[in-house]
Amino acid sequence: MTINSTEKGKILTANRLRDGEVVFLTHSGLWSENIDGAVLATEPQAQAALEARGKDDERANLVTGVYSFDAERREGHVFASHIKERIRSLGPTVRADLGKQAEGRGGHFAALQGV
Amino acid sequence: MYRYDEFDRQFVTERVAQFRDQASRRLSGALTEDEFRPLRLMNGLYLQLHAYMLRIAVPYGTLSSRQLNTLAFIAEKWDRGYGHFTTRQNIQFNWIKLEDTADILSKLAEVEMHAIQTSGNCIRNVTTDQWAGAAADEIADPRPVGELVRQWSSLHPEFSYLPRKFKIAVTGAPNDRAAVKVHDIGLRLHLNDKGERGWEVLVGGGLGRTPVIGVTVRDFLPEHELIAYLEAIMRVYNLYGRRDNKYKARIKILVHELGADKFRAEVEAEYARRPHADTKVEERELQRISAYFAPPKFEKLPRWSATFEEARARNKEFAAWVKTNVAAHRIDGYAIANVSLKPEGGIPGDATADQMRVVADLAQRYAFDEIRVSHHQNLVLPHVRRDDLFAIWKVLNANGLAASNIGLAGDIIACPGLDYCSLATARSIPIAQSISRRFADLNRQHEIGPLRINISGCINACGHHHVGHIGILGLDKKGEEYYQITLGGSSSESASIGTILGPGFAGEDVPDAIEKIVNTYLAHRQPGEEFLAAYRRLGAQPFKEALYAAA
Numbered sequence: 018m019t020i021n022s023t024e025k026g027k028i029l030t031a032n033r034l035r036d037g038e039v040v041f042l043t044h045s046g047l048w049s050e051n052i053d054g055a056v057l058a059t060e061p062q063a064q065a066a067l068e069a070r071g072k073d074d075e076r077a078n079l080v081t082g083v084y085s086f087d088a089e090r091r092e093g094h095v096f097a098s099h100i101k102e103r104i105r106s107l108g109p110t111v112r113a114d115l116g117k118q119a120e121g122r123g124g125h126f127a128a129l130q131g132v
Numbered sequence: 133m134y135r136y137d138e139f140d141r142q143f144v145t146e147r148v149a150q151f152r153d154q155a156s157r158r159l160s161g162a163l164t165e166d167e168f169r170p171l172r173l174m175n176g177l178y179l180q181l182h183a184y185m186l187r188i189a190v191p192y193g194t195l196s197s198r199q200l201n202t203l204a205f206i207a208e209k210w211d212r213g214y215g216h217f218t219t220r221q222n223i224q225f226n227w228i229k230l231e232d233t234a235d236i237l238s239k240l241a242e243v244e245m246h247a248i249q250t251s252g253n254c255i256r257n258v259t260t261d262q263w264a265g266a267a268a269d270e271i272a273d274p275r276p277v278g279e280l281v282r283q284w285s286s287l288h289p290e291f292s293y294l295p296r297k298f299k300i301a302v303t304g305a306p307n308d309r310a311a312v313k314v315h316d317i318g319l320r321l322h323l324n325d326k327g328e329r330g331w332e333v334l335v336g337g338g339l340g341r342t343p344v345i346g347v348t349v350r351d352f353l354p355e356h357e358l359i360a361y362l363e364a365i366m367r368v369y370n371l372y373g374r375r376d377n378k379y380k381a382r383i384k385i386l387v388h389e390l391g392a393d394k395f396r397a398e399v400e401a402e403y404a405r406r407p408h409a410d411t412k413v414e415e416r417e418l419q420r421i422s423a424y425f426a427p428p429k430f431e432k433l434p435r436w437s438a439t440f441e442e443a444r445a446r447n448k449e450f451a452a453w454v455k456t457n458v459a460a461h462r463i464d465g466y467a468i469a470n471v472s473l474k475p476e477g478g479i480p481g482d483a484t485a486d487q488m489r490v491v492a493d494l495a496q497r498y499a500f501d502e503i504r505v506s507h508h509q510n511l512v513l514p515h516v517r518r519d520d521l522f523a524i525w526k527v528l529n530a531n532g533l534a535a536s537n538i539g540l541a542g543d544i545i546a547c548p549g550l551d552y553c554s555l556a557t558a559r560s561i562p563i564a565q566s567i568s569r570r571f572a573d574l575n576r577q578h579e580i581g582p583l584r585i586n587i588s589g590c591i592n593a594c595g596h597h598h599v600g601h602i603g604i605l606g607l608d609k610k611g612e613e614y615y616q617i618t619l620g621g622s623s624s625e626s627a628s629i630g631t632i633l634g635p636g637f638a639g640e641d642v643p644d645a646i647e648k649i650v651n652t653y654l655a656h657r658q659p660g661e662e663f664l665a666a667y668r669r670l671g672a673q674p675f676k677e678a679l680y681a682a683a
Contacts, residue, residue: 032179034158036231037183101181104559111551111561
């Protein structure tokens with residue numbers, strides 16, 4: 018894998034149980050608040066492993082509402098395919114002063130502005 | 133002024149303690165999410181896009197300054213400095229932590245507030261006319277009856293696990309500002325030939341994925357038979373309402389599947405079986421509750437206020453605000469002042485903690501300590517002296533709260549949409565903002581006249597798009613947001629469901645489309661004819677042509 022390649026796959030997300038913060042499962046098995054830290058599963062087997070890990074952490078009461086979504090990694094950054102996940106990764110598009118985008122945890126894609 | 137009674141104080145305090153225990157058991161893992169979800173929902177706590185969301189009940193949209201100040205305090209201490217007033221007269225906070233929620237509920241309980249009946253398959257917080265007790269056209273203040281319904285329905289064991297959520301709205305005025313025809317049950321007070329009060333009882337209205345206008349089940353129910361009759365309706369629903377399919381579980385589907393006549397017969401049969409036909413208890417209770425809503429001590433004032441007239445003649449901006457934002461009060465010398473939460477390019481219904489404090493302070497100084505929340509996502513100072521209107525306006529104006537657009541194109545209703553809501557399929561707020569900017573010219577808004585634009589970010593229709601004169605529904609087409617436009621909806625006494633005009637639009641094309649619709653109206657209207665009346669006369673054709681013909 019070279020750093021300039023584009024990889025497509027799934028990443029696992031959830032809300033942290035105690036405060037609802039949007040989090041993404043990382044390589045090390047911890048949950049990151051920043052989508053760039055997410056592990057991208059490109060093979061079905063790896064995706065299944067992610068989902069199993071998510072279920073474990075749900076049972077361990079770390080996170081809630083675990084699911085996976087389509088994303089790609091370009092130049093070391095993770096990009097969500099769907100607008101909903103881009104908004105979850107950044108914060109509300111109508112309040113750029115709030116959420117991950119305002120706190121330096123907003124991943125690497127530009128916030129949507131207006132329509 | 134609405135207040136708790138001793139029973140409420142006890143059960144709300146108990147409920148906070150229960151929730152504190154439930155939340156800590158969830159955090160420790162003693163409760164699973166599946167076990168906890170219905171418990172948190174019974175206390176208004178949702179999990180949304182960025183965090184938990186707490187929806188707090190504002191019964192009948194009535195708040196005191198102390199309560200509004202407490203909401204401001206919560207916004208700053210536990211949220212991000214603002215709150216969002218909803219299309220059901222409630223308020224939502226969008227950045228709540230589960231671990232803080234019990235403390236928030238406890239703070240709310242100090243000022244007789246809670247989040248009960250704001251979620252779940254129960255009878256929800258009753259809604260009503262935001263001008264209740266003040267409107268010049270009112271037969272009676274609908275809030276005592278709303279409160280009677282609340283006391284009957286709160287934690288009612290028989291009606292806590294209904295097939296689906298259940299919304300009741302009440303109006304005490306002939307001009308329906310409570311949208312009673314699009315609620316599960318709508319109640320409209322009116323007088324018979326003898327001058328006696330009674331209820332028109334409408335059932336099975338609703339929006340969402342199946343929009344319907346309610347059917348009249350009783351045209352004139354004697355005033356004090358209400359609770360027994362509502363109980364009969366609830367029993368028929370509880371017995372026959374579908375529980376196998378969430379999308380077919382609302383009472384509107386039952387009324388439709390049984391047919392109005394059969395539904396009515398079932399309700400009447402159930403009503404005839406009631407154990408006590410006596411209405412004395414209800415009469416006495418209503419009398420007791422009415423004391424909670426005793427009107428403020430109005431002064432005897434002349435109808436004409438020199439201070440007001442001078443200010444209006446002198447200050448054009450104030451005069452424009454008066455034209456749209458001030459409504460007639462039932463008492464001479466008083467007025468209803470509507471505070472728009474729709475500044476140009478703003479987020480409909482959002483208010484900062486500072487703005488909440490400003491309005492709370494104005495209410496305390498000028499409005500007998502009363503504030504109302506409207507389902508249009510605005511605030512109201514229901515009882516102010518005409519003499520004080522200019523002073524009030526100056527304070528509002530200095531705090532970004534004096535948008536002069538109540539009922540006009542800029543007064544857009546919008547749900548939180550995909551910016552906040554996990555159910556949404558598209559964003560609503562940016563669409564509202566772009567339309568608001570497009571119609572920023574206030575003279576043009578006045579020229580256009582009354583116009584309701586409603587935007588929902590999904591088919592659940594929290595933005596009530598079906599009953600907007602112009603309705604906009606945001607959908608997801610292969611991962612892209614697009615917007616369907618409907619025309620001709622209304623939630624008034626002549627309620628109607630809007631008609632889809634044609635293919636949808638990309639978000640950036642919506643303001644142009646709305647402008648074409650408005651221009652078509654302006655070109656075709658007869659003198660004095662409002663948008664809705666013109667649409668009803670003209671039909672969809674000229675609007676379709678304007679939107680799609682050139683394409």
